[in-house]
Amino acid sequence: MxxxxxVEHDNAKLSDATLPVVxxxxxxxxxxxxxxxxxxxxxxxxxxKIAGVAKVLVADDAAYAHGLAENVAPLVxxxxxxxxxxxxxxxxxxxxxxxxxxAQLDVMQISEILSVEGPKTFTRPIYAGNAIATVExxxxxxxxxxxxxxxxxxxxxxxxxxxxxxxxxxxxxxxSFVGSEIAKSERPELTSAKxxxxxxxxxxxxxTFAAVITPLADKLGAAIGASRAAVDAGYVPNDYQVGxxxxxxxxxxxxxxxxxGAIQHLxxxxxxxxxxxINKDEDAPIFQVADIGLVADLYQxxxxxxxxx
Amino acid sequence: MKILVPVKRxxxxxxxxxxxxxxxxxxxxxxxxxxxxxxxxxxxxAIRLKEKGKASEIVAVSIGPAKAQETLRTALAMGADRxxxxxxxxxxxxxxxxxxxxxxxxxxxxxxxPGLIILGKQSISDDSNQTGQMLAALMxxxxxxxxxxxxxxxxxVIVKREVDGGLQTVKLALPAIxxxxxxxxxxxxxxxxxxxxxxxxxxxxKTPADYGVDITPRLTTLKVSEPPVRxxxxxxxxxxxxxxxxxxxxxx
Ligand SMILES: Cc1cc2nc3c(=O)[nH]c(=O)nc-3n(C[C@H](O)[C@H](O)[C@H](O)COP(=O)(O)OP(=O)(O)OC[C@H]3O[C@@H](n4cnc5c(N)ncnc54)[C@H](O)[C@@H]3O)c2cc1C
Ligand SMILES: Cc1cc2nc3c(=O)[nH]c(=O)nc-3n(C[C@H](O)[C@H](O)[C@H](O)COP(=O)(O)OP(=O)(O)OC[C@H]3O[C@@H](n4cnc5c(N)ncnc54)[C@H](O)[C@@H]3O)c2cc1C
Numbered sequence: 001m002x003x004x005x006x007v008e009h010d011n012a013k014l015s016d017a018t019l020p021v022v023x024x025x026x027x028x029x030x031x032x033x034x035x036x037x038x039x040x041x042x043x044x045x046x047x048x049k050i051a052g053v054a055k056v057l058v059a060d061d062a063a064y065a066h067g068l069a070e071n072v073a074p075l076v077x078x079x080x081x082x083x084x085x086x087x088x089x090x091x092x093x094x095x096x097x098x099x100x101x102x103a104q105l106d107v108m109q110i111s112e113i114l115s116v117e118g119p120k121t122f123t124r125p126i127y128a129g130n131a132i133a134t135v136e137x138x139x140x141x142x143x144x145x146x147x148x149x150x151x152x153x154x155x156x157x158x159x160x161x162x163x164x165x166x167x168x169x170x171x172x173x174x175x176s177f178v179g180s181e182i183a184k185s186e187r188p189e190l191t192s193a194k195x196x197x198x199x200x201x202x203x204x205x206x207x208t209f210a211a212v213i214t215p216l217a218d219k220l221g222a223a224i225g226a227s228r229a230a231v232d233a234g235y236v237p238n239d240y241q242v243g244x245x246x247x248x249x250x251x252x253x254x255x256x257x258x259x260x261g262a263i264q265h266l267x268x269x270x271x272x273x274x275x276x277x278i279n280k281d282e283d284a285p286i287f288q289v290a291d292i293g294l295v296a297d298l299y300q301x302x303x304x305x306x307x308x309x
Numbered sequence: 310m311k312i313l314v315p316v317k318r319x320x321x322x323x324x325x326x327x328x329x330x331x332x333x334x335x336x337x338x339x340x341x342x343x344x345x346x347x348x349x350x351x352x353x354x355a356i357r358l359k360e361k362g363k364a365s366e367i368v369a370v371s372i373g374p375a376k377a378q379e380t381l382r383t384a385l386a387m388g389a390d391r392x393x394x395x396x397x398x399x400x401x402x403x404x405x406x407x408x409x410x411x412x413x414x415x416x417x418x419x420x421x422x423p424g425l426i427i428l429g430k431q432s433i434s435d436d437s438n439q440t441g442q443m444l445a446a447l448m449x450x451x452x453x454x455x456x457x458x459x460x461x462x463x464x465x466v467i468v469k470r471e472v473d474g475g476l477q478t479v480k481l482a483l484p485a486i487x488x489x490x491x492x493x494x495x496x497x498x499x500x501x502x503x504x505x506x507x508x509x510x511x512x513x514x515k516t517p518a519d520y521g522v523d524i525t526p527r528l529t530t531l532k533v534s535e536p537p538v539r540x541x542x543x544x545x546x547x548x549x550x551x552x553x554x555x556x557x558x559x560x561x
Contacts, residue, residue, distance in 0.1 A: 068479065069442065070451050092472040096454050099407070099442035108408045108527035111437045121531065127326040128433065131335050134531040175451035175481045178467065182474040191473075195560050220560055228491065238457065238471045238492060245347075245431065245491060247473075253560055263325060270539055274558060276551075282544075291542035294551050301548050308552040309561040 001029030001119065004057075004079060006088040006097065007047050011037045011065065014046040016192045017089040019153035021146045022050055025087045026154070027116040028142075030054050033161075034079065036072050036168075038065035044163050051158035058163060063170045066177035067093050073100035075168030080105055085142035090248075091191075098145050107139035112248075114150040128244040128267035148191055149250035149271055183237060190240070193223035196251045198242055198269070201229035202258025202279075202298060209235040212298065213257065216306045225249065225269075227259045243268035258298050261286030278302065310424035310461075310483070311366045312355040314389065315414055315440070316348040317432050318373050318380040332532040344380045347429025349387070350489040353496040354459060355427055356388040363461040364425070366390050370417055372410050374399045378512065385507035386499030392512040393417060397524065409517070409524040411443035416520035418448060423484060425466065430455050430488040441488035451481035455490040 003025040008015040018033075025031045032055045033047045044058040057079065063071045076097070080086055086101055088094035090112045102109035113122040114132065121136045122144070190196065197217040203209040209230065217224050225247070226240040242249055244267035254272035259265060261277070261284055269275070270289055277290035280297050287293045294301060320326055321341040329336045344352075358364040369384035371377040372395040381392035395413055397405055405413075418426060431438035445452035453459070453468025457476060460467045461483075470477045471490045499507070517524045545551045555561050 066477075069445075069454075073446060092455060092470075095438050096442065096452070099439035100446040100452070102439070103408060103411060103443035103446035106408070108406050109437070109439050109443075110528065111439060125536070126533070127320070127335055129536055130326045131328045131533050132536050133533045135528045136531055137528055139527050172449075172451075173482075174449075174485075175479055178478040178480050180472075180475065180477040182472075182476075232492065237475060238490075239473060239475050244433065253555075253558055264322070275539075275542075276555070278551075287544070288541050289539045292551065292554050293542065293544040294548070295544060296548070301551075304548040305551060305555070308548065309555060 001084045002082065003028050003031055003085040003087060004076070004083040005031060005033050006076070006086070006094060007033050007035045007043065008089050008091055008093060009035065009037060009040060009043040011040045012042060014043050016153065016189070017091050017148055019050065019156065020148045020151035021087050021089050022052060022154035023151040024113065024116060024146045025085070026052050028085055028119065032057060032083070034059065034076065036064040036067070036075055038062050048161040048163050049157050049159050051155035053159050053161040056161050056163045057166045059166050059168050061167070061170055067097070068175050068177060069097045069100045070172040070175045071170065072097050073104060074172065076101045077104040078168055079166065080141060083141070085144065087144045087146055090145040090147050094145050098143055102143035105141055105143065107141050107143050108137065109143045109145065110135060110137060111145050112147040113144055114147055128263055129270065130263065147248060149248055187217070188221070188223045190223045190225055190242070190247050190249055193251050195220045195222035195253045196225045196249055197222045197255040197257065198225035198227065198259060199230055199235070199257050200227040200259030201233065203230060203235055206235045212302050216255070216302055219306055219309050227265050256286050256290070257302060259286055260284050261289065310364050311368060311421060312358060312364045313368050313370060313418060313421060313423040313426045314348070314351050314355050314384065315370045315426070315428050316352065316380050316384050317345045317371060317429070318342050318377045319345045319432050322346055322433055328533055328535045332534055334530065334533050342376070344383050345429050345432045347431060347489050349496040350491070350493050351427040351429055352384045352387050352389060353494045354489060357494065358461060359388070368393065368421060368423070370395065370414065372405050372413055373397055381512055382507050383499065385510045386504040387497060391510055394512060394514045395520070396514055396516055405524045406526050406528060407437050407439040407443055408527065409522055410440050411447055412522045413517055413520050414444050415447045416522060425461070425483065425485060425487060427487045427489065430490055441486050445486040448486070450484055450486055452486045452488070453479055453481055454488045456487050456493050457490055459487055459493065
């Protein structure tokens with residue numbers, strides 16, 4: 001089987017989100033990567049070094065600069081003449097593009113796979129991870145998004161794949177990029193962090209959240225996450241949300257502070273290796289999944305913990 | 310401008326889904342069902358655009374069993390003008406896949422010629438997150454997925470999208486497809502008088518065959534199982550003990 005993997009990047013840097021997808025694709029067959037972007041040569045070079053990659057295709061065109069699905073999907077669909085499977089990370093950009101490719105190819109996409117069980121058989125979570133479905137595709141080609149936390153990352157170094165330029169239909173002329181507000185942060189990314197400190201509704205407001213959660217995260221070199229309630233209330237930006245409808249994370253250690261443990265939140269973090277919960281309500285559902293629980297007022301406990309570490 | 314809003318009947322988000330003992334699926338018998346929360350947000354957004362004078366009519370569509378009528382009545386009670394039910398066989402598990410849903414929606418869009426189609430970004434049952442993007446591809450129209458704000462300006466719509474690093478703004482030529490994220494708006498509750506009035510609003514019933522769409526699934530569910538359950542761990546007595554445990558993890 002020949003597989004094509006969509007590389008996630010910002011034209012300058014290859015995102016780690018690509019690496020588990022390479023691993024998943026490798027279970028199906030030969031792995032080729034597609035870098036669609038503009039002035040993205042450095043990304044292609046990095047892609048060629050990923051272990052296990054046989055070839056890197058680069059489509060360098062202003063139309064692909066911002067990853068607009070209207071422009072990228074037709075490019076992928078055209079390339080898919082030579083491939084049996086298309087795989088993308090289950091990131092907001094992968095989720096935006098892959099279904100569009102699937103519809104163009106008239107195949108049913110398999111979303112957020114957790115494992116490869118056979119050439120056409122996969123497991124995927126449904127109902128916020130409360131059930132795992134094993135599904136088999138009857139389509140001639142596969143279109144798949146991959147849950148990053150479910151596969152090991154392929155080694156970023158060690159490969160030396162040839163790089164080949166390709167061209168696509170270019171600008172579909174129906175959409176344009178206006179701007180973006182992407183926070184620059186020195187912190188590790190949520191989806192690849194080893195340690196995450198998350199806060200919930202109990203944190204009251206943005207200032208309190210920053211005063212209580214940030215110092216602990218700084219001490220641990222951790223990424224910061226949040227429940228939907230904390231995001232909705234404006235304590236932190238939307239891309240901090242962990243959960244069924246936010247980011248799916250599986251760090252070594254996850255701190256849930258002032259978070260009750262609603263199923264939608266658990267769906268995003270219950271595969272963490274160690275879960276530590278601090279909550280003043282001893283019956284909070286978060287304690288049913290926590291490895292280490294502390295029943296306490298977070299306003300006392302967290303500063304004390306931060307100071308002692 | 311007409312707005313089309315597809316709405317799906319799903320398990321209520323407060324219900325904890327249980328996998329059937331025979332592994333054939335999730336037990337939906339006698340379980341509370343509601344409108345998919347993202348679709349409530351989609352209906353609300355359509356109503357707000359109508360209230361602002363940007364839209365003239367709102368048509369709600371559902372593809373599902375006869376009971377999906379209830380979901381459509383909810384949309385009508387919120388403020389949609391009329392509804393179309395594309396009725397599928399009743400047996401549980403015979404839900405229609407996103408690709409087939411998108412094909413039916415495309416056929417309806419061809420008839421209705423909406424300027425905007427607003428869908429939920431994902432249903433909380435199957436969590437596929439596909440239908441809107443597939444519909445956009447089939448129609449050859451642009452898509453504003455995971456919308457945080459939507460502004461219609463002349464023959465364009467400006468959509469601010471929730472993306473991994475933050476927010477991205479795109480400008481799309483109408484007709485366009487939008488999928489809703491959580492923070493687009495807070496949906497209203499239908500008032501009792503409006504619930505009564507909704508009973509009089511037109512609801513047409515069709516079948517997939519009326520639109521010439523084959524809904525035979527492409528994916529076969531071989532089995533559905535419970536995920537591994539996490540066991541509750543220990544409770545520590547105080548911060549000092551927590552500090553010890555955290556240090557033992559080797560992260561501090
Ligand atoms: C369609 C849909 C999608 C959703 N998606 C997500 C999602 O992706 N992610 C997500 O997180 N949620 C999601 N939710 C929301 C979810 O259902 C919960 O409402 C949310 O997770 C609750 O956030 P919370 O735990 O911060 O708040 P609460 O449930 O209000 O919990 C606050 C907790 O803080 C504790 N507390 C209060 N004060 C203190 C104190 N001083 N010290 C210690 N503890 C204290 C309380 O005991 C309580 O347990 C979704 C909901 C819907 C309907
Ligand atoms: C336990 C289980 C067993 C299953 N077994 C089978 C099976 O045996 N056979 C089979 O064919 N499929 C089966 N499925 C697949 C499944 O029913 C559909 O693929 C899935 O429900 C549709 O995906 P989604 O709603 O998550 O789409 P999404 O793409 O997540 O939906 C996004 C949005 O599209 C719109 N939308 C989606 N569907 C509709 C609709 N019907 N009407 C109106 N608007 C809609 C809504 O606005 C919604 O918010 C099974 C699923 C589960 C969970």
